[in-house]
Amino acid sequence: EAGVVQSPRYKIIEKKQPVAFWCNPISGHNTLYWYRQNLGQGPELLIRYENEEAVDDSQLPKDRFSAERLKGVDSTLKIQPAELGDSAVYLCASSLDSGSYNEQFFGPGTRLTVL
């Protein structure tokens, strides 16, 4: 069974440029998460989707970040314009549903460097 797929794996851009990340969750997983992880720290949730509905986006900086999950499968996370402080690893995860103790499966992440 394929795991969570993310692309690109690495991205280097200059500040003020736009950038987009793509995630393909595990087949059949209804819940999808985007996290941001700074170096040496734990992941922080940006947004959670239940199928195509964003049910928790309280930590998403909405002035520059946007996300979508069309048809409740793949998802994209966009930053426009990027700032130096956005440099981090962006992780996508999925779980079967949002029930208790559901295991979240993580992708390898996209490492973003903003110059």
Add this chain to the structure above:
Amino acid sequence: TQLLEQSPQFLSIQEGENLTVYCNSSSVFSSLQWYRQEPGEGPVLLVTVVTGGEVKKLKRLTFQFGDARKDSSLHITAAQPGDTGLYLCAGANTGTASKLTFGTGTRLQVTL
């Protein structure tokens, strides 16, 4: 905001030594998970503990959930180089079990 503090932040030990990583919070969690993350990869779930006082063993790893469900520990016996990685605890809140609050992380390096 719920915070999970892990200690120590960094740990460098030799193969065969034992170690304990702590995960502490002032908040109560309905369950707590431990993940291990290797460089360039996403975190991988090791265990989920759900009952106060619960102890779970996974080969050389022993996980304990505090009686009050505010803290947890991970003990590794006879560490091996393959145990090297970033260890993360993550707490789930009652009612929104799928929302995890991750700890600050403990980076472990085991050398020969």
